[in-house]
Amino acid sequence: MADQQQKATLRLCGPRGFCAGVDRAIQIVVLALKKYGAPVYVRHEIVHNRYVVEGLETRGAVFVEDLHQIPETEQPVIFSAHGVPKSVPEAASARNMLYLDATCPLVSKVHKQAMLHERRGRHVLLVGHKGHPEVIGTMGQLPDGAVTLVETPEDVDAFELPEDTGLGFVTQTTLSVDDTQDVIDRIHQKFPHVVAPAAESICYATTNRQQAVKAAAPGTDVFLVVGAPNSSNSKRLVEVAERAGATHAALVQNAGEIDWATFPEGDGLTIALSAGASAPEVLIEEIIETMRARFDLTIELAETTIEDEEFMVNRELRDVPLTAKDMAFVNGPA
Structure with a gap:
């Protein structure tokens, strides 16, 4: 009782x-399976959740860590919501692979901010966690040596900027707001002329x-x-x-x-x-x-707030209908 x-x-x-970025990424896999049939290959977990990954696997998605694991095929490969280095779509193009990019638009925004810093002659500090797929993808947008990863205020203290070199920073989107602020404050203290991103990086x-x-x-x-x-x-x-x-x-x-x-x-x-x-x-x-x-x-x-953001899927998939039944494995019965 x-x-x-x-x-x-x-x-x-x-x-x-x-969030809207995760929802979009999962929709891209579901829609690709409806449009192209199985298998659809996905480089890295589309999002970091085994329930979601296993649910998509039962529908025909095949998850791989590298493109070389994918056989010669006309079936599409999808890049995860975390983003990938530039070398990945270049490698896919070299193999004439059909690829769909499910990178979260907010992660793509960080990529663009980092590239803007680099184009304007600034070394880039990336505030993030070593080894995270998003960090690997962001660092992979720039030439080797153009970006330095910092995780803590102590990392900032240890970083030395060559003379006559500009400096800009960006951050991984999924960090703790409070922890990130500690690192950003130290960056501003040590490098008063550092250029911040045009918009907040944490999503x-x-x-x-x-x-x-x-x-x-x-x-x-x-x-x-x-x-x-x-x-x-x-x-x-x-x-x-x-x-x-x-x-x-x-x-x-x-x-x-x-x-x-x-x-x-x-x-x-x-x-x-x-x-x-x-x-x-x-x-x-x-x-x-x-x-x-x-x-x-x-x-x-x-x-504390109501979210109503929605991100559109890739143009190639917008003609495919998406029903509540298609998404019931993550959203529950319609």
Whole structure:
């Protein structure tokens, strides 16, 4: 009976989950499968979420890490939402491959800002995490030696700029706003004449999700973030929750990964739930239903803004109809 269950309040963050760039990337794969049939090849995970990747695999998508893994074929290859170095489409063209670029438009904007710095004779500092696909893609837009990656204020301290060389910076889109500011402040302190990007590099979705987490975290006993272990923006949400006052914060990929031992006993339990930009709503709904079965649950919406951005898919795919049924594997039944 519900009255025998532990009473708990769930603060459900909004915005959460899919951003416009992720939604567009998944749509591109789904539409390509409808237009060209299976297989459709995808270089790297289209987004960092195994549920999404496995769902697309069942529909005929084949994920590879390098183009050389793709046999001679007339079927298309899709580049992931994280972006790729210039060498990748060049290699695809050299093999006469049909390719579709699913790079998030906000990542493409960072590429353009970095290239603008370089064209104007500036060395480029990229604030980001070494090895992340987005960082690899951004650095790969410029000639070797034209960009330096900095992750911390200490990296900035160690960087020396040749005399008579201009300097500009850009940032990875999925970083913690607070951590990035520390690095950017140090860049401005050491190099007062540095040129900032024309627009904020950290994407609106990253900022919005972090603001919602900050609003929900104070006084929270357990804060769950739905996301993959290799999802940068999801891991940043866990860090933001801990800094903003959550007693315990954890990243989970699904309801089965929840560690119930971290939930205090007794009524008055406060839980918060958010999701990284590559986590589908069906996983969030699964966790909510699991909590309803376990607790006498009251849900409060911790919504800080409403997102209505939409990014158009590639021109080659705009004549293909997209139905709710096509996307039900990530959005739930229509």
